[in-house]
Amino acid sequence: MAADDVLRTVTKAVTTHLTVATAVARHMIGRRTGVILAMGGGREAIPLLGGSHVAWSALAGLCRQLAAELGPHGIRVCWLLSPGSPDPSKPPGDDPEANLTLLHRRPRLEDVANAAAFVASGRAATMTATEVNLTGGAVVD
Template sequence: MLLQNRTTIVHGGSGAVGSAVARAYAREGAEVHLTGRTRATLEDVAHRIRDEGGTAHVAVLDAVDRTAVERHAAAVADRSGGIDVCFNATFNDDIQGTPLVDMQVGDVMQPVAKAVTSSFTVATAAARHMVGRGTGVILVMAGGREAIPNLGGSHVAWAALAGLCRQLAVELGPRGVRVAWLLSPGSPKPGEPDPDATRLLLPRRPSYADVANAAVFAASDWASTMTATEINLTGGAVVD
């Protein structure tokens, strides 16, 4: 198993992406710590992980609450002897559907502030426990670089996340901590047609399982030289 005996934290662990990543981490042998704002949905994911033979713990917190995040990271590190992987899949509170010229500044900046604040908060909290051991992986879920109208501040937020990850990578790399972000165009609901498939080079967008498997790879020793990098899962919507 690729993540045997690793301690992982998945922020936003009850969402579609976060829950898929958490289950994949547990499947590969990791101990998973789920965080989010709603206990009931977190417990549902934890129960599924345990039913599948994995280990999961639940903590209710807001990823922008630095005190709560740092307290949780310290508790996890104390309990498990460290933190190996931190994955941020929290929602950025995007406001979409309106052209930028018709939007208020605050509505455009809302997802930017949320994305940067939450990712900075959870990454630095985990990193403080990783650098002492000289190893660790920080991963962030981001969006694409396509030119799509009426997405409000979403693309600005994703670009800011990439910049934050690069900065974290250059400062944490010499201390053994890798940082990467996963680029996805979103995942279609199972069994439903994908209306966006025509703008891809491949015939479909990634499923949540595809995203989760990439997150496993990025967190594992198989990706041990990958840092300050974007993992492109867009099916060709973004061409590098």
């Protein structure tokens, strides 16, 4: 892995997420409520992901820090950990990567959307600085 390639990916991901989070937090602080969600993770080592994997780890760290900074203002920050969803154009059961999970399936787009809606809702009012594991057991907590 070339340093420039890794750092470019990390810098772009962190800068983009921090810019958006800062912009929305300004509005949320005045209301003393809000939720910032990201797709992050990076706890597991996966070959051939290079800078992407490092960027996901950096985003998890950014989310933790944003939660610490924004929590006193009533703003929660969480991130979703997903191994990627299966290709919806392929028939069910035609996903060899699903066998790498304990449930033998990866989350469908609907699964990820439902989890995001829950985390953003008042039913998850005490969740912050939290990674929501949607890996189906590919990553064990």
